[in-house]
Amino acid sequence: MAxxxxxxxxxxLNAADESTGxxxxxxxxxxxxxxxxxxxxxxxxxxxxxxxxxxxVPFPAGGVTDVQFRALAxxxxxxxxxxxxxxxxxxxxxSLGPAQMAQTSPPDGYTLSVVSSAQFRMPHVSKVTWDPLRxxxxxxxxxxxxxxxxxxTDAPWxxxxxxxxxxxxxxxxxxxGTSGRGNVGHVTMERVSRITGMKMTLxxxxxxxxxxxxxVGGHIDVVPDGGWGTMARAGRVRLLAMMTPNRLPSxxxxxxxxxxxxxxxxxxxxxxxxxRGMDPAVVKTLHDALRKSMYDPAFQKVLDNDNQAAIxxxxxTIRKYAAERYEEERKIVAEFGLAAPQ
Numbered sequence: 641m642a643x644x645x646x647x648x649x650x651x652x653l654n655a656a657d658e659s660t661g662x663x664x665x666x667x668x669x670x671x672x673x674x675x676x677x678x679x680x681x682x683x684x685x686x687x688x689x690x691x692x693x694x695x696x697v698p699f700p701a702g703g704v705t706d707v708q709f710r711a712l713a714x715x716x717x718x719x720x721x722x723x724x725x726x727x728x729x730x731x732x733x734x735s736l737g738p739a740q741m742a743q744t745s746p747p748d749g750y751t752l753s754v755v756s757s758a759q760f761r762m763p764h765v766s767k768v769t770w771d772p773l774r775x776x777x778x779x780x781x782x783x784x785x786x787x788x789x790x791x792x793t794d795a796p797w798x799x800x801x802x803x804x805x806x807x808x809x810x811x812x813x814x815x816x817g818t819s820g821r822g823n824v825g826h827v828t829m830e831r832v833s834r835i836t837g838m839k840m841t842l843x844x845x846x847x848x849x850x851x852x853x854x855x856v857g858g859h860i861d862v863v864p865d866g867g868w869g870t871m872a873r874a875g876r877v878r879l880l881a882m883m884t885p886n887r888l889p890s891x892x893x894x895x896x897x898x899x900x901x902x903x904x905x906x907x908x909x910x911x912x913x914x915x916r917g918m919d920p921a922v923v924k925t926l927h928d929a930l931r932k933s934m935y936d937p938a939f940q941k942v943l944d945n946d947n948q949a950a951i952x953x954x955x956x957t958i959r960k961y962a963a964e965r966y967e968e969e970r971k972i973v974a975e976f977g978l979a980a981p982q
Contacts, residue, residue: 688749688922689722695912696753698737699819699847701728704785704867704946705910706849709754711942712782712933719929730846733820734758738913739768742775747915749922752779755911757824760962761969765822766980773962776913780927781953781961782934783943784907785866787825787883788894792856793875800880800900803862807838815860816840817851822978824908825864828883830976831904832897852877866908869946888947909951911958923955 695713699705706728713724729737738753745751759772789800797803807814818825821844833839843860845851848867854860856876864883871877879894885905887896897904912930933939934950943949953961973979
């Protein structure tokens with residue numbers, strides 16, 4: 641009968657079974673050999689991710705960006721099934737960490753970085769060996785800073801006009817702290833200074849944790865930057881004006897610079913990128929997990945603490961934003977003479 645295993649009609653099936661059995665045996669033997677040698681199959685043969693991911697935050701620990709992206713990393717860890725470990729690499733107004741990643745990290749998806757608008761300015765400020773328009777694989781846009789002009793609650797200035805008047809009457813006396821020379825807050829105040837004739841002395845810091853401590857400690861007088869949310873809610877700083885396009889719902893009584901007659905507004909994006917040349921499938925895995933995580937209520941609460949909102953951008957939108965920002969930064973550097981001496 642043809643249903644007997646030894647029937648001639650089933651000879652090819654028997655041969656196939658024997659061949660399959662040999663392959664299974666050899667595969668098992670090879671796997672056992674790898675394990676006995678303390679080895680594992682190559683990472684490329686395993687599903688992504690199969691080990692921890694590093695997320696570079698280019699600002700000091702404890703600042704607004706660090707707190708936000710640690711929260712995002714914690715949520716995305718659950719989505720990806722692997723830890724996302726935050727590595728703080730401050731320097732060069734937030735451009736050092738992303739630049740190091742672009743130049744030295746393999747494009748395997750295991751090293752990512754937060755990227756701020758500083759990345760599009762640095763090539764115009766000094767000679768660099770990386771290109772912000774070509775050396776990154778964009779994953780997604782996450783949020784944007786809410787920049788405002790903050791002073792201590794015991795400061796003598798009740799309005800932005802009061803601050804301007806004092807800075808005009810006493811040129812260079814008031815100390816202004818930002819996260820670096822030429823950052824968005826610094827340039828915005830320089831624009832206002834040109835209009836009003838006021839003059840302040842810049843004191844650059846590595847990030848919000850440092851300049852907010854200096855502000856409440858009385859070492860500087862004013863901060864035109866982000867990261868003031870916690871101190872403002874605690875009643876330790878007063879907001880005189882917002883640099884955002886519109887008033888913030890949580891601070892409806894604080895006018896924008898535009899409302900005060902200055903034609904300036906800023907909304908600096910925070911993006912996540914990897915090195916150039918990443919596998920599109922890996923990019924999609926990271927994008928989907930991070931996008932879901934940025935709308936998690938726990939992350940939304942962290943953003944609310946800093947008066948920020950989730951602002952999603954896909955890779956195509958970021959590329960357009962990057963090109964526009966790059967050109968805008970070129971003009972700003974030229975206008976304010978921010979380029980380093982050659």
